[in-house]
Amino acid sequence: MTVSVTTLAGVMVVVPSASCLSEAPDMRITVSDDFRKPVNIMPTPTIDIAGPVAGIDTHTDTHTVAIVTETGKHLATDTFPTTSNGYRHVTEFLTAHRVTVVGVEGTNSYGAALTRHLIDHGHVVFEVLRPTRALRRRDGKSDPVDALAAARQVLTGQALSTPKDTTGPVESLRMLQITRHQLVATAAKLVTLIKSLLVTAPVTVRQRYATMATPTLIMTLSRCRPPADVTDPINGTLISLKSLATTYNMLRAQCDELDNKITDLVEVINPGVTQVFGCRALTAAELIVSVGENPQRIRSQAALAHLWGVAPIPASSGRTNRHRLNRGGDRQANAALHRIVLVRMCHDERTRDYVQRRTKEGLSKKEIMRCLKRAIVLGDLSSAVPGATCETIQWIK
Numbered sequence: 001m002t003v004s005v006t007t008l009a010g011v012m013v014v015v016p017s018a019s020c021l022s023e024a025p026d027m028r029i030t031v032s033d034d035f036r037k038p039v040n041i042m043p044t045p046t047i048d049i050a051g052p053v054a055g056i057d058t059h060t061d062t063h064t065v066a067i068v069t070e071t072g073k074h075l076a077t078d079t080f081p082t083t084s085n086g087y088r089h090v091t092e093f094l095t096a097h098r099v100t101v102v103g104v105e106g107t108n109s110y111g112a113a114l115t116r117h118l119i120d121h122g123h124v125v126f127e128v129l130r131p132t133r134a135l136r137r138r139d140g141k142s143d144p145v146d147a148l149a150a151a152r153q154v155l156t157g158q159a160l161s162t163p164k165d166t167t168g169p170v171e172s173l174r175m176l177q178i179t180r181h182q183l184v185a186t187a188a189k190l191v192t193l194i195k196s197l198l199v200t201a202p203v204t205v206r207q208r209y210a211t212m213a214t215p216t217l218i219m220t221l222s223r224c225r226p227p228a229d230v231t232d233p234i235n236g237t238l239i240s241l242k243s244l245a246t247t248y249n250m251l252r253a254q255c256d257e258l259d260n261k262i263t264d265l266v267e268v269i270n271p272g273v274t275q276v277f278g279c280r281a282l283t284a285a286e287l288i289v290s291v292g293e294n295p296q297r298i299r300s301q302a303a304l305a306h307l308w309g310v311a312p313i314p315a316s317s318g319r320t321n322r323h324r325l326n327r328g329g330d331r332q333a334n335a336a337l338h339r340i341v342l343v344r345m346c347h348d349e350r351t352r353d354y355v356q357r358r359t360k361e362g363l364s365k366k367e368i369m370r371c372l373k374r375a376i377v378l379g380d381l382s383s384a385v386p387g388a389t390c391e392t393i394q395w396i397k
Contacts, residue, residue, distance in 0.1 A: 053101045054094055055128065055150025057143045058111035065090060066147035067097045072155055077144045082110075087117040094123065103128040103154035105146065107163035115163050126160040128153045165293035173265050174289045180258040187251040194221070194244050201237045209241070221245035276380045278343030283336045287381065290333035301378055309334040310373040325370065337373045344372070 067075040080086040107115040107127040131149040222245040226238035263281040273284035305311040309329025344351040
């Protein structure tokens, strides 16, 4: 069973059904001749500008606001602190110039709080890219210059995107994910440090602990009772190793607690993602965070594939007709897709058959995995992630 998908970008794609690999033995993806037409893979939101617009260059302590007319003429520029009163003055400044459309740099970083404030007060907010290198070479680099460039980018309507909604449970999930990633990385560094200390430890300590497996090593060191005399290098080494092992156990306990909270939150937000073969709670959390609280900002399956870095980029010229790897997109989400593919390649019979067939056709393992990622996005995950739908989906037996 296959599905014929016509995306908003005008691309006709034939992919396996929503069960993706488990029901469809033919995993080939074909693209119609319409693909040769110029398409905008990540559609820019349509805006109707009827008055002045503003651009905001955001920083840790200050935000610089520039206002231009519909024709791009500069009207006013001012700088405000990143405080509650500062945000109130920003809205008053915009209201005084009858501005309703605002372009903000870094809506998910330095400008996150300001973006929430502007949306709450009825402004239409778009995320804009930082000025290009060509523009900076010509106009220089300063906060007013960057704010002015942001305002004029809104007028062009190019490279604009709808900012993520950071007022719901997905934002909580993102915070938990960030914390867990940091704790896991810190725990891994502690293991490396313990083994490094054992390399230069006194011979009696090294011979006793160096050959132990990591779990046994951590457990043994955390339970040891070194003498209190730190003047002896052996005692000092054991005290240090015990401290590191104890800290490691604390971090792992916190990670386990976060894992449970993340699992519960994923079930509340979108339990359908965990029903995808090879996608468990932690992997699903990466995908949910990437889509955001307002998935309607992703307007097609092609946009979803582009967001997750699995949309091949046209790289044709003259007689050469090819596509190159997309190295952009959300790399955390792309890594989550990579884990799903690895699970299927190990435990799904149809996936293993597909890999063998494509290998005989001359494709490398990396190329096969790219095809699998693309098929999973267009098949399973497009229906599991709300809002990632396309214009027409027809099931063909």
